[in-house]
Amino acid sequence: MLQFIAKRLAMLVATLLVASFAIYGALYLAPGSPIAALTGGRTLPPEVMAQIEARYHLNEPFLTRYWLWLTAAVHGDLGESIPLHESVNTLIAQRIGTTLQLVLFASILIVMFGVSLGIIGALGRGAVDTGVLFASTVSAALPAFAAAVILQFIFGVMLGWFPVLGTGEGFVDTVKHLTLPAIALAATSTALVTRVTRTAVREELDREHVQTAVSRGLPWSDVVRRHVLRNAAIPITTVVGITIASLIALSAVVETAFALNGLGAYLVQAAQNKDFAVVQGISLVLVVAFVITNVVVDIAYALLDPRVSLGSRAQ
Amino acid sequence: MSELLTVTDLTVRLKMDSGMREVITGTSLSIAQGEAMGLVGESGSGKSMTAKAIARLLPDGAETLGSVVFDGVDVLALSGDELREHRAQVAVVFQDPRAHINPVRRIDDFMTESLRTLRNVPKGDARTRAATALEEVGIDDPAKRLRQYPHELSGGMLQRVMIATALLSEPRLLLADECTTALDVTTQAEVMAILDDLRRERGLSMLFITHDLELAGAVCDRTTVMYAGQVVETREARLLHGDPLHPYSAALVDARPDIDSTADRLRAIPGRPLSAFEAPSGCRFATRCSFAQDSCREHEQVITELDGGFVRCERAIELRGKVREGAHV
Ligand SMILES: Nc1ncnc2c1ncn2[C@@H]1O[C@H](COP(=O)(O)OP(=O)(O)OP(=O)(O)O)[C@@H](O)[C@H]1O
Ligand code: SF4
Numbered sequence: 001m002l003q004f005i006a007k008r009l010a011m012l013v014a015t016l017l018v019a020s021f022a023i024y025g026a027l028y029l030a031p032g033s034p035i036a037a038l039t040g041g042r043t044l045p046p047e048v049m050a051q052i053e054a055r056y057h058l059n060e061p062f063l064t065r066y067w068l069w070l071t072a073a074v075h076g077d078l079g080e081s082i083p084l085h086e087s088v089n090t091l092i093a094q095r096i097g098t099t100l101q102l103v104l105f106a107s108i109l110i111v112m113f114g115v116s117l118g119i120i121g122a123l124g125r126g127a128v129d130t131g132v133l134f135a136s137t138v139s140a141a142l143p144a145f146a147a148a149v150i151l152q153f154i155f156g157v158m159l160g161w162f163p164v165l166g167t168g169e170g171f172v173d174t175v176k177h178l179t180l181p182a183i184a185l186a187a188t189s190t191a192l193v194t195r196v197t198r199t200a201v202r203e204e205l206d207r208e209h210v211q212t213a214v215s216r217g218l219p220w221s222d223v224v225r226r227h228v229l230r231n232a233a234i235p236i237t238t239v240v241g242i243t244i245a246s247l248i249a250l251s252a253v254v255e256t257a258f259a260l261n262g263l264g265a266y267l268v269q270a271a272q273n274k275d276f277a278v279v280q281g282i283s284l285v286l287v288v289a290f291v292i293t294n295v296v297v298d299i300a301y302a303l304l305d306p307r308v309s310l311g312s313r314a315q
Numbered sequence: 316m317s318e319l320l321t322v323t324d325l326t327v328r329l330k331m332d333s334g335m336r337e338v339i340t341g342t343s344l345s346i347a348q349g350e351a352m353g354l355v356g357e358s359g360s361g362k363s364m365t366a367k368a369i370a371r372l373l374p375d376g377a378e379t380l381g382s383v384v385f386d387g388v389d390v391l392a393l394s395g396d397e398l399r400e401h402r403a404q405v406a407v408v409f410q411d412p413r414a415h416i417n418p419v420r421r422i423d424d425f426m427t428e429s430l431r432t433l434r435n436v437p438k439g440d441a442r443t444r445a446a447t448a449l450e451e452v453g454i455d456d457p458a459k460r461l462r463q464y465p466h467e468l469s470g471g472m473l474q475r476v477m478i479a480t481a482l483l484s485e486p487r488l489l490l491a492d493e494c495t496t497a498l499d500v501t502t503q504a505e506v507m508a509i510l511d512d513l514r515r516e517r518g519l520s521m522l523f524i525t526h527d528l529e530l531a532g533a534v535c536d537r538t539t540v541m542y543a544g545q546v547v548e549t550r551e552a553r554l555l556h557g558d559p560l561h562p563y564s565a566a567l568v569d570a571r572p573d574i575d576s577t578a579d580r581l582r583a584i585p586g587r588p589l590s591a592f593e594a595p596s597g598c599r600f601a602t603r604c605s606f607a608q609d610s611c612r613e614h615e616q617v618i619t620e621l622d623g624g625f626v627r628c629e630r631a632i633e634l635r636g637k638v639r640e641g642a643h644v
């Protein structure tokens with residue numbers, strides 16, 4: 001276990017190095033300059049320009065700048081936003097909560113509805129199963145931004161049940177504000193999880209060891225719980241984990257559509273403003289979140305399946 | 316001896332995409348209290364389906380005609396709790412223990428599950444009984460084995476676990492469906508000896524399904540031979556091997572490689588084994604029988620009593636004592 005975690009930590013560091021270098025490089029090569037955004041197109045006196053350039057090391061060679069950024073980042077300082085004159089750490093801290101809440105909310109929806117609908121479809125067969133399949137097909141075909149617009153229109157504008165924009169304050173209000181975004185974010189993934197769950201449960205139902213359990217006269221509920229669902233939990237957990245990891249990237253679309261002040265929306269905005277330090281900082285946070293989610297999936301997988309030793313999924 | 320199980324005129328049809336498919340036709344057999352009945356026949360002859368019908372494990376949508384009576388109870392009519400109780404009394408030892416034991420649960424859990432859930436035996440007691448049962452089937456260090464997962468045990472060991480578990484729940488009837496086929500030869504013999512011993516000690520009735528007539532002869536009281544979904548012969552097990560009544564049984568005897576015979580005596584039965592749904596009208600074995608004549612194909616063969624056995628062949632009396640020579644030709 002410890003060895004596994006050490007190995008994954010080393011991998012995380014390597015991933016972060018590569019990712020940060022790639023992002024830094026891409027931003028360096030991208031057209032436009034942070035100063036243009038800062039000055040709003042006005043021409044500044046050369047002394048001022050020189051001062052700004054010196055302050056942000058804009059004249060240094062690429063590798064030097066990357067190195068400066070990296071050493072600061074290792075010490076927990078993600079730099080400063082040139083246009084906003086603010087520390088990237090603060091900017092991220094202000095927004096990470098919203099994104100976390102949104103992703104958590106959507107994850108709960110995915111697990112609650114995806115897994116249970118999948119189980120109901122697999123065990124129910126007939127009309128119930130057809131209903132589940134239909135619902136999941138529709139919802140799978142719906143991209144997050146389309147889901148956002150439709151939900152806003154129906155539940156926000158027409159019915160007025162939920163606020164359409166913004167984050168809200170306090171627990172109840174936050175939940176209210178995040179309900180539609182979370183649904184929009186969860187829609188496609190819920191469909192995916194429903195289908196995987198349905199298939200996994202079906203496959204497990206047909207297994208010989210389930211027949212053994214039936215042949216021993218165990219109650220059907222025990223057979224389903226102790227043998228079918230217990231074993232189907234292995235593939236289901238994996239797909240849920242991967243799905244949640246993908247929400248991290250998808251949240252940008254939904255946050256933008258619902259004007260939520262989260263990391264994803266801010267990443268988009270910062271990229272438009274050439275606010276390189278912010279783009280770099282947020283990207284790294286997202287990569288870390290993604291890698292950590294994957295490690296958690298690996299651990300869960302090994303815990304659920306005694307035939308698998310830790311880390312073998314990754315190999 | 317009083318009959319524990321009586322199967323009468325059992326016909327089974329399975330639901331396929333293309334309609335119903337008959338896999339057993341009018342099978343009858345009975346097993347007395349404490350008796351071991353062998354069930355032999357080539358692949359597809361319906362042996363497993365017979366066992367599944369008895370344990371009520373046929374696939375969804377299967378249609379059954381005839382009757383299965385177990386200890387006075389009409390098995391085919393059971394449902395709900397009564398059906399579960401019936402299943403609990405009929406233990407099945409499957410061919411492939413690795414597939415038939417849940418891979419993600421410990422041996423302990425597998426062995427004690429029935430006791431705990433169906434008989435309300437406390438966990439600790441169930442565990443002790445499981446450990447004793449493991450010792451009985453010749454497994455050392457049971458405490459350690461109980462903590463292990465199926466993938467940590469060899470196939471032979473797992474099959475012993477399966478047998479020990481089947482006996483733990485104190486069933487009245489054991490259905491063993493080719494329970495040693497998946498094992499290597501030495502292990503086969505060991506597992507077979509253990510099963511035979513423990514069954515006799517307990518006076519347990521058994522339906523023993525195998526491809527191997529001689530093995531059936533060694534461990535069973537009587538043997539039933541199936542061909543294309545029908546019973547073609549039932550006879551005292553030790554007699555069947557040397558003195559079969561039906562040409563098919565004789566062919567099976569001769570198809571078996573004898574340990575002390577040379578390879579050139581080994582012959583396969585000509586033609587391909589048939590399942591019930593592809594069988595011709597008239598005698599189902601006629602396409603492969605070296606004694607077949609026109610009259611055999613003209614009508615269904617019926618089972619008749621002969622020399623203390625039962626045989627489904629119109630020429631049986633005439634061929635009495637000669638079927639094996641014919642099979643040699
Ligand atoms: N699940 C199923 N669906 C449809 N047909 C089946 C199914 N299982 C078995 N059959 C068919 O039923 C017939 C009898 O099969 P059964 O399994 O009883 O044969 P068997 O005598 O046990 O053969 P083997 O020695 O190969 O185990 C065969 O024709 C087989 O193809
Ligand atoms: S009835 Fe005829 S074909 Fe059938 S087994 Fe007897 S001799 Fe052979």
Ligand SMILES: [Mg+2]
Pocket residue numbers: 362363364492
């Ligand atoms: Mg079989």
